[in-house]
Amino acid sequence: MGNDLRSVTELDRLIHEPARLLIVTILSTVASADFLFLQRETGLTKGNLSAHLSKLEEAGYVKIEKTFKGKLPLTVCSLTADGQKALAQYRRQMQDFILKTQ
């Protein structure tokens, strides 16, 4: 396998997982979104979404805050600067790989 194609093995596997890729992509388009919105948009179960968000939070890609909007309690998620850089890097690597294998 050429060096050019070998770079695909260096993809960030944390983001590469489909559910987490969807979560990170949604969060990249907004300033923040709450747990309920993410659950409905991704179609993941509550437990599954919690697990993926925990992994992203541990890696420093997502920030999770418990807050209030008026009297409504919310668990709000947002993409950190590291998370945005990681997603941008992932997109570049994938685009590069696709171009070289066309």
Place this chain on the structure above:
Amino acid sequence: MKSDLSDVQQRVNRYWYTDGLAEIIGGGMFILLGAYFALQDFLGPNSTISVILQVSLVLVLIGGAFVSRRLINSLKTRLTYPRTGYVEYRVNKKDTGRKRILVATLAFTISALTIAFVAIFKSFDSMAAVTGFIVGMILVLLRGKASGLFRFYILGAISLLLGLAISASGLNEGYALGLYYGLMGVCFLVSGGLTLAHYLHENPLPAEGQSGQ
């Protein structure tokens, strides 16, 4: 798991309109604006109240926009966020700058066209048609295209046709604009109301402990 990434941005944009609340409040504001223009014609140019109304149009518009936003957020906190979740939209400073330039260009173009129209035709009779066209374009290009929601294309077409029909009716400028804004306001109320009814029917409040919060 839903895995279509291609329209994530559009789905997020669409979410703001999913409950119809923006249209309901916007419809109310349009009706008030219609009453504003009709009242000016009713009172006549020499009335003190009419003069006060004319000079306060900018305040009315700015105040209306401020109140609308707060009202929509308050209603969404009660109705929408507990049902389908909360989103805070990104404010892109570059986009804000571009939008301001676009709005300023549009305002300048409208003013120039209006002046040219009056100079050539000596009449404001086409104000309703021009307004209908501009509102229609905003609905189609900024709302319909951005959100992918078909109802904005329909509202855009209604705006255009309404403006043309009212201009052709020969009503005075104030009554013509009053009728245009009033009827468009009713259209927004109906569209928003039906959307809200559908949204509430499809999205009951989650049971205690199932909201994911």
